[in-house]
Amino acid sequence: MSADDMTQAESEDERTLLQQKMDRRRALQVLLSGAAVGVSAVAACTPLKGVMSEDEREVRLLAWREYIKGNYRFMTEEERAATIARLERIAKVKRNVDIHIQSTGAQPGVEFGYAFNISKCKGFRSCVQACINENNLDRKAATQYIRIFEMENGVIDLDDADATFQHEVPAEGHFYMGTQCFQCVDPPCVKVCPVGATWQEPDGITVIDYDWCIGCRYCMAACPYWARRFNWEEPEVPAEEVNTNQHYLGNRARRAGAVEKCTFCIHRTRQGRLPACAEACPTGARVFGNLLDPNSEIRWVLANKKVFRLKEDLKTEPRFWYFTD
């Protein structure tokens, strides 16, 4: 019984082409010959391959195990050690690089804080370069976690700031302010992640499990400080420039389709060192330390300098303060 279409002038041609009566044998013949043609076409286009090498087989198995693993946040210590072993092995087999991935947890009694001296910053961007090298940032996309804004004296308004300056610094009548992830106490990015791929550790660092991230980029929309970056394609770092001292939640190799951001150099700071940006700054504009240590420099700055934070009214409570001399 025909359906509702009411075309009056169905030609004989269409009827024979589309509504041809066919018996079972004929139908089977057509299907099989079609399948044969299809398969031979595919086979003709596929180059002859030898047996998979041992290395390829191993990497595939490791990659499969990596794919089915759970959220790092809820893994046991054994599971964490296992995934790190797999990742180190994959790097060795695929790129012949000996990396060491830490799983160092948050140290008790530590909450990291950062202070930025606007008077001292001269816009050199040594911090930006150090960060790129330290955190294995994508060279192809020129990813930068840190942004240095040049502003005219007189008003602090990011709408009128320029982060793309390419001239000798410091420019007359201007000052410089840097931004990066502020590791907020109430991070909007953590709230919105639908799969819980990003969370805040007890020492204040907001981290991401890159393998759990589904790449929806909701966190990027939620961040008021433009702190997050997305891997729009597979990141590239030259093998000789790879920093092999890595942390699972920090500067290990990321992949296309995952979000990443500054982690206060979690692989360094959890070992008691300064983040690369603070160490690289030649003017001493960057102050980093433990907010819970009453004798730390960061505590001294907060007690003795007039500090402010960006977008205080949003109540995100960043752990990143600005101050002047």
Add this chain to the structure above:
Amino acid sequence: MHLKPFAQHALHAATTGGRRYHIWMGSLTVIMLAGAFAYSLQLRHGLAVTGMNDHVSWGLYISNFTFLVGLAAAAMMLVMPAYILHDVDFARAVLMAEAVAVAALVMCLTFVVIDIGSPQNFWHLIPIIGYLNWPRSLLAWDVIVLNGYLAINLVIPFYILYSRFSGRQPDKRKYIPWMYVAVMWAVSIHLVTAFLLAGLPARPFWNTALLGPRFLASAFTAGPAFVILLLSFIKRETKYEISDGAFSKLALITTAAAQVNLVMLISELFYKFYSPTHHGINARYLFFGIDGHRALVPWIWAAIAINALATVALMIHPIRRNQRWLMFASGALFVAIWVEKGIGLVVPGFIPSPLGEIVEYTPTLVEIAVTAGVWALGMFVLTVLVRVALPIELGEARSPYIDSNKAAPVVRPRPARVSAAEARLPRPDSRPGTRRNDLH
């Protein structure tokens, strides 16, 4: 028992038709294949093949998603009067509206899946095997409500159609309670999507209390407008009868919602421009451009102009009652709201960035091809659903296993147009069994 004939009927209805039908479905298939190829490029090279970047991190895909959630929700505007208030006029149209809802939802879910950077990790969203950050994440809410709404809109119409196909009256006690749920669910799917955007203090363009109500108003404008277009097509091309009352009521809903939408737009414009603060800077970019960056300015003004003109036109009774003008105005409203609520809402939310930087967005060919492919998929699904449902509703398609003494009451079809050749043939026998108009 009737499942196999039902499946056979569905397959037959979807694959049989005249030349125009096959050209339509063939064109849609070609567009879908082109979209699939473009998506394969995206899978291979990453989202870098799109025009999105770290500043404008959502583009054409999420714009279309936002618009289509509204389309899906608005289909429920017909369900409530039809099922719950027993509106005679809407009774005919309601299954078609639910087909629109299903097609729109399929498009929504597809747009979300193609937008995410790691689609292979989709299972991370499933509770127990993954981790769903509910209730804190609005996106987790969206996953739940969209899938639930799709389930309701698939199961209930299937139950009704299958019952009729099997020669039974669908049991009101089984589906009327779900209709109440569905109406509230429809409002909630669009509110959740609005809250998803409105709950971000980082994005002052969206961070207003009015975003949710604006979404509902524009959804109830564009939704019935699309249903008007669909029903006009069905009325003209098939034997299915749709009363003038249905059209006039739908037109009234569209007009009223369009007026509310305009009032809300004026309210937003006043709030953003009367005292220009930092909160209005995204609106300034959208409507007037900043520092020479004005990519969206012509789009938004065109959309608002068409919106306003179409709304005013629909407010004039003679225009609204004229089928041709009604279709034209509905189509214009649909397109205008697509621009205003799609790219005119999502993209300006990112420009300027939270740190004041201006990076503009232009969709690439890959993005446009994928988007076209998804729309073709939606139209394909809609066509199939309508073609499966109509013969059942017309009483022409029934299971061969029905007891002929208890044939289901049929909807009386409009007398078919007959060609001169057909008129010369002997008239067919009238169908056995009772014949009375049924109102579900």
